[in-house]
Amino acid sequence: MILVRKFSFFFTLNRFFIPNFANVKQMKMEDLIGELHIMKVYPETIVDGPGFRYSIYLSGCRHHCPGCQNPNSWNPLNGLPLRRSMVDEMVESINENPILDGVTFSGGDPFFNPKDFGYILKRIKKETGKNIWVYTGYKFEELLEIEEVIPLLNYIDVIVDGRFDQSKFDPRLDWRGSSNQRLVKVQEELRKFRKEKKEAEKASKKEAC
Numbered sequence: 001m002i003l004v005r006k007f008s009f010f011f012t013l014n015r016f017f018i019p020n021f022a023n024v025k026q027m028k029m030e031d032l033i034g035e036l037h038i039m040k041v042y043p044e045t046i047v048d049g050p051g052f053r054y055s056i057y058l059s060g061c062r063h064h065c066p067g068c069q070n071p072n073s074w075n076p077l078n079g080l081p082l083r084r085s086m087v088d089e090m091v092e093s094i095n096e097n098p099i100l101d102g103v104t105f106s107g108g109d110p111f112f113n114p115k116d117f118g119y120i121l122k123r124i125k126k127e128t129g130k131n132i133w134v135y136t137g138y139k140f141e142e143l144l145e146i147e148e149v150i151p152l153l154n155y156i157d158v159i160v161d162g163r164f165d166q167s168k169f170d171p172r173l174d175w176r177g178s179s180n181q182r183l184v185k186v187q188e189e190l191r192k193f194r195k196e197k198k199e200a201e202k203a204s205k206k207e208a209c
């Protein structure tokens with residue numbers, strides 16, 4: 001698995017992220033996606049969900065879990081500013097690769113900056129139709145309380161939720177580091193959430209009558 005990752009990262013650096021800072025300085029402001037920065041991309045990995053996946057690691061995380069394997073990703077300004085043209089290339093690369101089973105967003109925490117994350121999330125889902133996984137330090141219930149996150153959930157199939165807890169670390173777990181983290185089937189949970197919300201609204205209207 002380590003070999004796959006190393007190879008993928010090397011490939012990625014060549015494909016997208018040759019650190020040519022002259023280009024970064026010259027790029028047009030309108031090509032930037034808000035303040036979103038990207039750490040790396042693995043064009044084919046088998047460690048971020050089932051099957052072969054295209055993994056996109058975004059910068060920025062406020063959870064600061066002890067034992068985090070990627071503290072370099074906490075600073076939202078680390079990595080490179082993400083450009084629309086990079087997303088164009090990602091879409092093309094995903095659509096051209098027949099062995100891919102899905103796309104995973106990780107980091108950092110992709111929900112660190114929901115507004116700008118929404119741009120890349122929606123484009124990848126709409127333009128590739130792939131199954132989407134997202135790793136986040138928030139619990140699913142916490143995400144449901146963030147107004148600007150709720151519309152984004154429509155574009156996600158599975159969320160691996162919760163902070164990494166060193167005391168619950170278990171290397172036998174699939175796709176997650178500690179046993180408190182869950183694989184949430186987002187569309188199922190959203191249906192339940194909307195049903196419960198409707199019922200609560202009905203009940204409060206009845207009480208008001």
Ligand code: SF4
Pocket residue numbers: 061062063064065068069070071073107108109136137138162163164
């Ligand atoms: S949520 Fe993930 S990236 Fe953020 S500190 Fe925890 S383990 Fe690290």
